[in-house]
Amino acid sequence: MQETGTSDIPAYLQSLLTVLTETCTPPAYTTLRINSLESNKDEIFQHIQREISKIYKDRDRDDPVMYIHPKLSEVIVIESRGPNYHHERSDKEVIVDLACGMAVLRGADIFVQGIMGAPTGMQVGDKVSVYSDVDGQCKKGLIKPFTGKKIYVGNGVTKVSREELFCSGKDLSGVGILMTEPLYEAPSLMEFCPHLVFPQNLPSIGRVIAFDKTLKKVEKIKKNCDNWKITCVEPYVCDATKSVDEAADLSGGPPYPPGCFDRILLDGPCSALGQRPAYISKLNSNSLKSYPTYQRKLFTKAVDLLKPGGVLVYSTCTITLEENEKLVAWALRTFENLKLEPQTPHIGGCGRCCDGLTEEDLKKLQYFDPCVSSHEDTIKTM
Ligand SMILES: C[S@@+](CC[C@H](N)C(=O)[O-])C[C@H]1O[C@@H](n2cnc3c(N)ncnc32)[C@H](O)[C@@H]1O
Numbered sequence: 001m002q003e004t005g006t007s008d009i010p011a012y013l014q015s016l017l018t019v020l021t022e023t024c025t026p027p028a029y030t031t032l033r034i035n036s037l038e039s040n041k042d043e044i045f046q047h048i049q050r051e052i053s054k055i056y057k058d059r060d061r062d063d064p065v066m067y068i069h070p071k072l073s074e075v076i077v078i079e080s081r082g083p084n085y086h087h088e089r090s091d092k093e094v095i096v097d098l099a100c101g102m103a104v105l106r107g108a109d110i111f112v113q114g115i116m117g118a119p120t121g122m123q124v125g126d127k128v129s130v131y132s133d134v135d136g137q138c139k140k141g142l143i144k145p146f147t148g149k150k151i152y153v154g155n156g157v158t159k160v161s162r163e164e165l166f167c168s169g170k171d172l173s174g175v176g177i178l179m180t181e182p183l184y185e186a187p188s189l190m191e192f193c194p195h196l197v198f199p200q201n202l203p204s205i206g207r208v209i210a211f212d213k214t215l216k217k218v219e220k221i222k223k224n225c226d227n228w229k230i231t232c233v234e235p236y237v238c239d240a241t242k243s244v245d246e247a248a249d250l251s252g253g254p255p256y257p258p259g260c261f262d263r264i265l266l267d268g269p270c271s272a273l274g275q276r277p278a279y280i281s282k283l284n285s286n287s288l289k290s291y292p293t294y295q296r297k298l299f300t301k302a303v304d305l306l307k308p309g310g311v312l313v314y315s316t317c318t319i320t321l322e323e324n325e326k327l328v329a330w331a332l333r334t335f336e337n338l339k340l341e342p343q344t345p346h347i348g349g350c351g352r353c354c355d356g357l358t359e360e361d362l363k364k365l366q367y368f369d370p371c372v373s374s375h376e377d378t379i380k381t382m
Pocket residue numbers: 204208211212213214217238239240241267268269270
């Protein structure tokens with residue numbers, strides 16, 4: 001996208017445009033959470049640095065810039081490079097689905113399941129240019145050139161032929177295209193040293209409340225805890241709207257009695273408009289409007305569960321005022337016993353002005369603005 005740079009556009013639209021442009025690009029770095037229970041942090045950092053250097057060397061790339069986050073000593077930061085538009089495009093075009101395309105922009109190779117269309121005669125070892133289908137219009141097995149909306153994500157070398165992919169009837173798995181010249185250079189981290197590091201976006205690095213209403217999510221929490229040899233987390237399948245009961249006790253799973261938690265992280269459902277990169281959102285305005293009501297319901301339960309003097313952290317991965325600053329303003333009006341506290345570390349920007357929040361209030365909120373390069377954020381903290 002191009003910057004319009006026109007002064008005829010009102011400031012709020014200009015800033016919305018900038019946000020939309022920025023959300024189309026992947027973050028400027030990848031972050032890995034170190035499992036300090038496993039070994040010494042510096043040793044883990046050096047080990048990961050050597051492993052990543054090997055991966056980059058195999059692909060003829062210079063080592064990436066990597067360091068321990070200056071304020072978060074358990075976080076490794078790996079800088080991305082790009083966009084690299086100078087690569088020569090091949091006339092052999094491969095189309096991948098949107099999820100696969102977005103993963104490629106964050107450093108992944110292409111797994112066979114993500115490949116939708118490939119040219120006739122495509123053989124193992126062919127150099128291809130890869131495009132992501134933006135609107136989900138490409139039918140599996142497409143031979144003809146794709147005429148729908150597509151974005152270029154890089155060049156790669158095929159590990160599988162078109163014949164094997166679409167005509168063999170085999171249940172294939174694994175890497176189908178190795179991305180040798182991606183649009184953005186970032187490390188591919190699928191199952192990368194899972195006992196030593198865990199890929200986690202910077203804003204998500206915090207404490208985790210161990211219940212979710214989805215069984216699949218709870219199973220994932222259990223698997224992560226097993227990988228990390230964490231024994232102090234008890235994950236439960238639980239609808240948080242039913243998590244409080246006067247008659248309950250703390251001995252087993254939910255529900256729990258009111259006022260029994262010292263700290264709560266409420267990382268609830270949201271419109272996810274801050275997830276990057278994202279070229280398209282399938283949300284309609286009704287579902288967008290439904291989130292704040294649901295979030296207030298969950299927030300009320302979290303306040304019920306909190307001990308006097310306890311800490312409640314509310315987080316989302318979206319950018320709407322209604323689900324962020326306006327929800328905070330509502331909470332301060334509704335629960336007289338709640339007050340905002342400064343956050344340490346404060347590595348994001350401040351909150352945005354609305355609904356009577358004061359300058360001091362806004363400084364106590366953290367907004368990870370997609371318009372500020374994440375790399376700039378990191379440098380600011382050094
Ligand atoms: C933003 S995600 C949380 C991500 C999680 N912190 C992580 O890092 O994987 C929001 C989660 O809220 C869960 N959820 C939605 N409504 C819920 C409810 N009523 N009770 C409990 N969990 C709920 C969803 O299943 C979803 O996994």
